[in-house]
Amino acid sequence: MDAIVEGFSLLLKIENIILITLGVLIGVLVGALPGLSSPMAIALLTPFTLQLEPIPAIAMMAALYCAGTFGGSITAILINAPGAPPAVATALDGYPMAKRGEPGRALGLATVSSVTGGIISLIVFIVAAPTLAAVALEFRPPEYFALAVFALSMLASMTGKSSLRNMIAGAVGVLLATVGIHLTTGVERFTWDIPDLDEGIHFVPVLIGLFALGELLSQSSTLNNVVERIEAKAMKLPTWKELKELRNCILRSSGIGTFIGILPAEGSTVAAIIGYNEAKRFSNKKEEFGTGTPEGIVGPEAANNAAAGGAMVPTLALGIPGSGSTALILAALIMHGFRPGPYLLNETPEFLYAIFGAMLFANIAFLAIGLAGAKFFSLVTFIPKQLLWPAVFIFAVIGAYSSSSSFVDVYVMLVAGLIGYFMNRHGFGAAPLVMGLILGKMVEEAFSQSMIIYDNNFLALMESPIVLFFFALTAVNLSTPFWTGFKKRKAVNA
Amino acid sequence: MDSQNSTAPSTDGARALGLVHPVDLAVTAIILTGVAYLFYETTQFDEVSPLFAQNIQPAMYPQLLLWIIGALACFLPFEHILLTKKGKNIDKDRSESVHPLTKLTIAFLVVVVLASPYLGMLLTMITICLVMPRLWGYRKLITILLFAAIFPVAVSLVFSKVLSVYFDSGIFGITI
Numbered sequence: 001m002d003a004i005v006e007g008f009s010l011l012l013k014i015e016n017i018i019l020i021t022l023g024v025l026i027g028v029l030v031g032a033l034p035g036l037s038s039p040m041a042i043a044l045l046t047p048f049t050l051q052l053e054p055i056p057a058i059a060m061m062a063a064l065y066c067a068g069t070f071g072g073s074i075t076a077i078l079i080n081a082p083g084a085p086p087a088v089a090t091a092l093d094g095y096p097m098a099k100r101g102e103p104g105r106a107l108g109l110a111t112v113s114s115v116t117g118g119i120i121s122l123i124v125f126i127v128a129a130p131t132l133a134a135v136a137l138e139f140r141p142p143e144y145f146a147l148a149v150f151a152l153s154m155l156a157s158m159t160g161k162s163s164l165r166n167m168i169a170g171a172v173g174v175l176l177a178t179v180g181i182h183l184t185t186g187v188e189r190f191t192w193d194i195p196d197l198d199e200g201i202h203f204v205p206v207l208i209g210l211f212a213l214g215e216l217l218s219q220s221s222t223l224n225n226v227v228e229r230i231e232a233k234a235m236k237l238p239t240w241k242e243l244k245e246l247r248n249c250i251l252r253s254s255g256i257g258t259f260i261g262i263l264p265a266e267g268s269t270v271a272a273i274i275g276y277n278e279a280k281r282f283s284n285k286k287e288e289f290g291t292g293t294p295e296g297i298v299g300p301e302a303a304n305n306a307a308a309g310g311a312m313v314p315t316l317a318l319g320i321p322g323s324g325s326t327a328l329i330l331a332a333l334i335m336h337g338f339r340p341g342p343y344l345l346n347e348t349p350e351f352l353y354a355i356f357g358a359m360l361f362a363n364i365a366f367l368a369i370g371l372a373g374a375k376f377f378s379l380v381t382f383i384p385k386q387l388l389w390p391a392v393f394i395f396a397v398i399g400a401y402s403s404s405s406s407f408v409d410v411y412v413m414l415v416a417g418l419i420g421y422f423m424n425r426h427g428f429g430a431a432p433l434v435m436g437l438i439l440g441k442m443v444e445e446a447f448s449q450s451m452i453i454y455d456n457n458f459l460a461l462m463e464s465p466i467v468l469f470f471f472a473l474t475a476v477n478l479s480t481p482f483w484t485g486f487k488k489r490k491a492v493n494a
Numbered sequence: 495m496d497s498q499n500s501t502a503p504s505t506d507g508a509r510a511l512g513l514v515h516p517v518d519l520a521v522t523a524i525i526l527t528g529v530a531y532l533f534y535e536t537t538q539f540d541e542v543s544p545l546f547a548q549n550i551q552p553a554m555y556p557q558l559l560l561w562i563i564g565a566l567a568c569f570l571p572f573e574h575i576l577l578t579k580k581g582k583n584i585d586k587d588r589s590e591s592v593h594p595l596t597k598l599t600i601a602f603l604v605v606v607v608l609a610s611p612y613l614g615m616l617l618t619m620i621t622i623c624l625v626m627p628r629l630w631g632y633r634k635l636i637t638i639l640l641f642a643a644i645f646p647v648a649v650s651l652v653f654s655k656v657l658s659v660y661f662d663s664g665i666f667g668i669t670i
């Protein structure tokens with residue numbers, strides 16, 4: 001009880017309320033601007049939050065994450081270009097509804113379902129995170145190793161062009177985490193006598209480069225794309241009657257989204273697509289999907305926002321990122337000097353309640369922001385890319401530079417950005433690489449400790465049923481892309 | 495390598511490409527070269543006594559990862575067969591060569607980043623605001639000038655005065 005009071009009292013400080021509100025505004029704004037995304041905004045924000053107290057800093061990022069997921073729906077509905085990947089399914093029915101003269105209604109449906117999905121997932125989060133953390137307290141290095149391997153295997157099913165490329169990117173991320181002085185022996189690895197590399201790869205410039213600069217370069221080839229914009233004068237909330245009709249769809253998608261969010265590496269985009277498909281599958285009006293049906297908007301929107309809350313469960317309880325954005329939040333936690341995982345929640349439970357409060361506040365705030373600022377957010381889509389992206393580049397340079405007031409970090413950001421651009425061109429995502437980078441240290445530490453415990457006998461790891469369980473899940477997970485492909489081919493041939 | 499023609503997501507596309515995807519073969523070659531070089535680097539790591547290392551030499555784990563990356567990369571040239579059958583087009587974003595404007599942007603980013611220690615933060619920001627919109631074809635000169643005059647100053651004020659970020663003044667000593 002003390003922790004709840006302490007957690008919420010931290011948020012009631014005026015400066016923290018301002019920070020979280022700022023996080024929500026930035027989130028909605030970057031979500032609404034095509035090309036900008038919450039992972040990019042979190043990456044850009046990270047160096048500046050290092051000067052804040054840890055709890056408000058992480059709360060601000062969590063609020064940004066929630067709001068960014070919602071913000072993507074604005075552009076999906078108004079210009080048929082999802083502002084953020086999780087809103088990709090919202091455009092399928094949101095844009096047709098807006099096009100037939102009901103943009104305010106489409107935005108209202110998206111907002112209410114987002115808020116509902118977000119709040120439901122937060123309830124699950126506040127119950128599940130401490131429970132999961134309590135279970136994880138029993139984990140020893142072998143169990144942590146197996147869990148981390150399972151989390152990495154989830155990269156195979158992460159959204160992207162191919163499972164194989166996701167896994168390679170993830171493995172490269174894990175390899176990058178080995179740069180620096182080896183903790184057990186003190187031996188330098190991949191440092192090439194550069195002192196800046198002794199402590200390992202600096203997260204901030206790499207994250208900014210991969211997410212911001214890589215996207216900037218991709219955007220440079222789409223400047224001539226013409227999009228039709230629909231202006232929304234005001235948001236129109238759905239009626240009670242309409243909400244009653246959509247209730248089941250919203251609740252189902254919220255459940256789906258929360259569950260998918262909890263799975264390591266699976267983020268809001270997968271949740272939104274499944275939410276949309278399930279809304280269609282259960283609908284009595286399947287033929288209306290794609291023409292601007294309300295279920296086609298609330299299904300993905302409830303799911304993608306619910307996934308945001310769900311993704312925080314493994315992130316805070318186990319130190320395993322639930323999505324690309326939470327991988328960045330995890331990186332920020334590490335930079336603030338925390339060791340994410342069950343001990344964090346057990347030793348500082350007020351932290352959990354502060355994050356919960358911030359995300360709850362964010363969900364309610366974007367309802368208010370949506371109602372009051374629908375017209376403004378529909379106008380931000382008119383900002384010319386030629387002015388928007390130089391501004392992003394400036395924030396990227398300052399962000400990379402300010403993390404240690406060193407131009408070396410700006411060079412690292414540039415190199416990471418160039419690599420990120422070419423990786424993306426060839427189907428290797430930035431998110432799996434970052435997840436590998438974040439999990440890398442944990443994997444190596446747990447692996448080394450396990451090998452010490454079992455005297456270098458890898459098979460002895462299998463003595464633990466929890467290890468066996470996670471390895472079995474890993475095997476199922478890695479084989480899934482192959483047997484689903486096989487099943488599909490068999491069905492086609494039949 | 496980037497001028498690979500577009501491949502339709504069909505079995506015909508896979509057949510047209512044959513068993514080995516040429517672009518992915520090149521990607522695999524790049525990855526394997528990197529893996530080989532890094533593997534060589536791991537052989538140069540200092541060894542510690544077995545007692546101190548507790549059976550885990552510093553090179554063991556990176557070598558294991560490099561084996562995994564190398565093994566996974568070997569499947570890349572053949573992956574298009576499976577992806578095409580699934581209806582995915584791996585060549586969608588690389589079917590055309592890198593856009594000329596992207597190449598120009600890369601050149602500008604490299605130049606401006608390398609020049610930033612000499613220009614200082616404020617001049618770097620002003621340069622970005624002046625050059626990049628023009629480079630990307632924005633024609634409203636007054637808007638660009640206003641953008642270059644107001645935005646960097648506003649950003650400098652917020653970050654240096656409010657967030658106490660130290661901004662290097664460069665060789666010209668220009669800062670706020």
